[in-house]
Amino acid sequence: MPDLPYTRIISLVPSLTELLVDLGLIDQLIGRTRFCIHPEGIDDVEIIGGTKNPNLEKIVELKPDFIVANKEENRKEDIELLKKYTKVRVTEIDSIQDAILEISSLGEILGVKEKAGAMVNKITALLNDRPSKPPLSVAYFIWKDPWMTIGNDTYIHDVLHKYGLDNVYGLRKRYPKTNLDELLGHSPELILLSSEPYPFKEKHIDEIKSFCPDSRIELINGEWFSWYGSRMTKAFSFLNDWRASL
Template sequence: MSPTRIVSLVPSLTELLFDLGLGRSVVGRTRFCIHPGEFVEKVPVVGGTKNPRLDKIRKLAPDLIIANKEENRKEDVEELQKDFEVMVTEIDTIDEALFAIHDIGWTCGVQDQAKELISKIRQQMEQVPDEPPMSTAYFIWRDPWMSVGRDTYIHSVLDHWKLKNVYGSQTRYPKTTLHELSLKKPELILLSSEPYPFKEKHIAEVSEFCPGSSVVLVNGEWFSWYGSRMLKAFSQLNILRKAIS
């Protein structure tokens, strides 16, 4: 029997649930679950991704909780697993993100919708512009400066669009400095809108150390949100990839 009371602790997968037609079944979300805005605002908030209110979740009596290994804390997930069915996703690559769509679709009885979405995403993935690879640094944080390593979903996205991650030899989210960045001489530097809200003023700061690099502000959701957001994001990445070459 398909679940009818779902609590999602993963912002991008909350959006996926609505786009798969499961909005009426979503009874709880985190405060970071902001899409789709006109619908999700009606869903009760159960705290944040790192500090969910377990008491609020229990009162909602969910028959499925959707979590993520990176987004949520292990201790919270294990506590919830004592009383509820918890689907823990692990998404470090595009392929794993597509599998998560399939898994959620199958679990929630919307296999056909999930299959159609995956097909449309794959179509966008096949339309990557035929441009030469570019050495790239992608930043998610400032003070300390933090980039992305090879075992992250963002790295997988960069790689598919032939943006060769200059921090790809490292893991997770390596700390660095602008001086260290300058030694890598990336052709392209991407400053993400999230989690750190990079602005125009930061372009000048980075360019001072890397005058030979193109520095671009980008929408972090295009690179870090999986689920149904991949469809729109990948379409935008195809446009971006052609524009920066």
């Protein structure tokens, strides 16, 4: 690999940690959060805390020359402090297009433009190959107590939209709170219970079924809908098959 512009990289975002490794930068990656568990082989990269509570002193001691963060996943005050010590790339991903542009931008910045371009081409091809199916109304839950769903300015909403799944909470922003009485009023054809950040289980299907007996309810791998970056290749391949089955 030719000389790279940055050789001491820390990632504060799990999906972007996976992206950096898949772009061939694992030898340059010197720090990750404890939530950065993908891909395999990352165990030797030092953990520097969580996304919301990174060990700032440890990060500074590692002397990174590049940190990748995210506006939503990381705290503004942590990012502002780290900017005093090194270059910090703050990503903002609210759509598939945002994610694709960020892969290209990071590829350019980090000296792996060709690999990033090949990844973008693969993601785009998978997205273009998605099945054409009649639309379904959908509710996508990310939390319980209180029940929380997703609004129209999120990456998850855009993925649903691209696959012909009409978000019944799509008139709202970010991550609105709701309840099962309101859900009943929407009567979605499909209800998806994400595996993250709340670990929904079969018992929650039964709870919702008592309110919405006519809805199809599924436990779904949240990574397929919320992890941008290189995970999009696996996600869109899965979603193409899954959507065709609905």
